[in-house]
Amino acid sequence: MMGKNLRIKAARAAKDMTQKDLADAVGVARQTMNAIEKGDYNPSINLCIAICKVLDKTLDQLFWEGNEYENQ
């Protein structure tokens, strides 16, 4: 199981979006978005790209596990 993805949550909060807003924007259920943020579900690359596009971030900034992208 992965850890929590706090970067998605932070990027979402920066855009003043709720989980439901983001889920609607990328075309998934709110529960799916919740599971991704909690690290309970590993999304496909297509869904990752859709999330990145909506949040104006790169894949590295949201999904790459490393310190260099944590503060971007």
Next chain:
Amino acid sequence: MKINKSALDEMQTERRNHIGNQMFLLTFYLLLLDAGLYGMGIRWLEYPVNSMVIIILSMSIYLVRTIAANAYLPPKADSKKTVASLLIAIGCSVALAAAVFFFFKNSSAPFFAQAANEHSALILFLVSVVGLLLSLIAAIIRKRNDKNDSDD
């Protein structure tokens, strides 16, 4: 790639497939067990009813688990549409049952099986009760999921 918003999303599809595979195996093993018991001379229910009970049991578990995993309706499903479709389904079921009763009332042809005909009232009652129970369980699960799964 465009994400289809009117179908189940990828997590829902994955969960539904997972549950479906498990329930398929459950049905298979229960039917195998039933056949084994039948071979040993143990008849816990008459022929068509035993298979129906096993299938209804597996399908009920599948349905409840699918709803509990939020893999029953697609993300874009509108609750008004769901209620409307439920009402249409109920109306169609009643019309179908009335039509079957009307057209086959005096028919001499066996339309299911003789043994099933003897228990048809019981089967109909059981199916209705199971359906009502499932609706109740599904409603409870949905409410519980909405409470637990808050937007944090």
